Amino acid sequence: MDTPWTDLDRPPLRALPLRRALVGDGLWSRLDLVATTGSTNADLLADADAPDGAVLVADHQAAGRGRLGRVWSAPPRAGLAISVLLRPRRSVADWSLLPLVTGLAVVDAMGALGVSARLKWPNDVLVEGPDRPGKVCGILAEVREERVVLGAGINVSLRTDELPVDTATSLVLAGARSHDRDTVLRRYLRALRTRVDAWAAGESPLADYRALSATIGQDVRAHLPDGSALEALAVDVDDDGRLVVEGSDGARTSLSAADVVHLRRR
Numbered sequence: 001m002d003t004p005w006t007d008l009d010r011p012p013l014r015a016l017p018l019r020r021a022l023v024g025d026g027l028w029s030r031l032d033l034v035a036t037t038g039s040t041n042a043d044l045l046a047d048a049d050a051p052d053g054a055v056l057v058a059d060h061q062a063a064g065r066g067r068l069g070r071v072w073s074a075p076p077r078a079g080l081a082i083s084v085l086l087r088p089r090r091s092v093a094d095w096s097l098l099p100l101v102t103g104l105a106v107v108d109a110m111g112a113l114g115v116s117a118r119l120k121w122p123n124d125v126l127v128e129g130p131d132r133p134g135k136v137c138g139i140l141a142e143v144r145e146e147r148v149v150l151g152a153g154i155n156v157s158l159r160t161d162e163l164p165v166d167t168a169t170s171l172v173l174a175g176a177r178s179h180d181r182d183t184v185l186r187r188y189l190r191a192l193r194t195r196v197d198a199w200a201a202g203e204s205p206l207a208d209y210r211a212l213s214a215t216i217g218q219d220v221r222a223h224l225p226d227g228s229a230l231e232a233l234a235v236d237v238d239d240d241g242r243l244v245v246e247g248s249d250g251a252r253t254s255l256s257a258a259d260v261v262h263l264r265r266r
Helices: 015-022 040-046 092-112 181-200 206-212
Strands: 030-037 054-061 079-086 117-120 124-127 134-144 147-155 219-223 229-237 243-246 252-255 259-262
Touching: 015 030, 015 181, 040 054, 040 079, 040 134, 040 147, 079 181, 092 117, 092 124, 092 134, 092 147, 092 181, 092 206, 117 134, 117 206, 147 181, 206 229, 219 243, 229 252
Parallel strands: 030 054
Antiparallel strands: 054 079, 079 147, 117 124, 124 134, 134 147, 219 229, 219 259, 229 243, 243 252
8 A cells, every 4th residue: 555654765745844944934824735635726726715825735636637627647745736825916917927927936946956947838847958858847827716826736756657748857857956845845935935926016027937938939839729720930928928929921929828839949
C-alpha cells in the first residue's frame, strides 16, 4: 500500500514549518495541506468563506485540470498542486493579467532553484534546457464572482518514465539545485506574494512577461474555442494579456483564449 512513508525520496509536506514560514507577516492568510483531493482549485472555489490569501496544497491531486478540460496528473508527492484564492480590489477587467503574474512568479521560483525558464502563452512554464527541455508547470486561473483562484501544478521529482507526455519535464530532470517540495513551495509562494502585491499596487507585469515570453516571435498555430485553427506570427501580448498574432496579410488579431502550438523556435 502506498503511504507517505513507503517512498523515502518523496516525503509528505511538513505543515507546521510551512505555516510558520508562509502565514502572516504580509504573506498568506491561511495554508491548508491535504494528502489527496480531486482538485485544489475546485476545493477553494467551493469554499465561499475562504479569506483573501487562502492557500491549498495537495500531496496528490487525483482529478487535476488544465486548460480546456485537460487532465493534469502526477504520482503522489512527485509534484505540487497549489491553489491560491484572491479577492482583488482592482477592477475585474484587470484580473485577466493574473495568470501572467502567476507565470512570472513560477519563473522567479525556478530561477532561485537554478533553473532557467520561460513562458508559453497562455499558461505554461517551459524549461529550455540544457538538461531536459519541456513543460515544468501549468497554470489555471478560475473566477467565481468576487474571487479568483490561481492554480499551479509544478512537476518536482518526476522521472522520465513518469512524465505524462514527451514534452514535459520536472525540476529534478532539469537539474534544479533542490527538489525538496517544501523548499519549492516556499520559493513559489513568496515569489507569488511579491508579484501579486505589485499588481495590486497598480504595477503592470507586461514588460517582464514580454521579456520572458517563449511565444512572441514564434510562428504559431492557435486552436480556437470554436474548433478552428489560425496560423500566424505571434508578435505581442497586449495590455489585457491577450496574444497578438499577425497573419501573412499583415492583419493582426488578439486572442483571449486559444491552445497555442509553437511551429518553430526563434
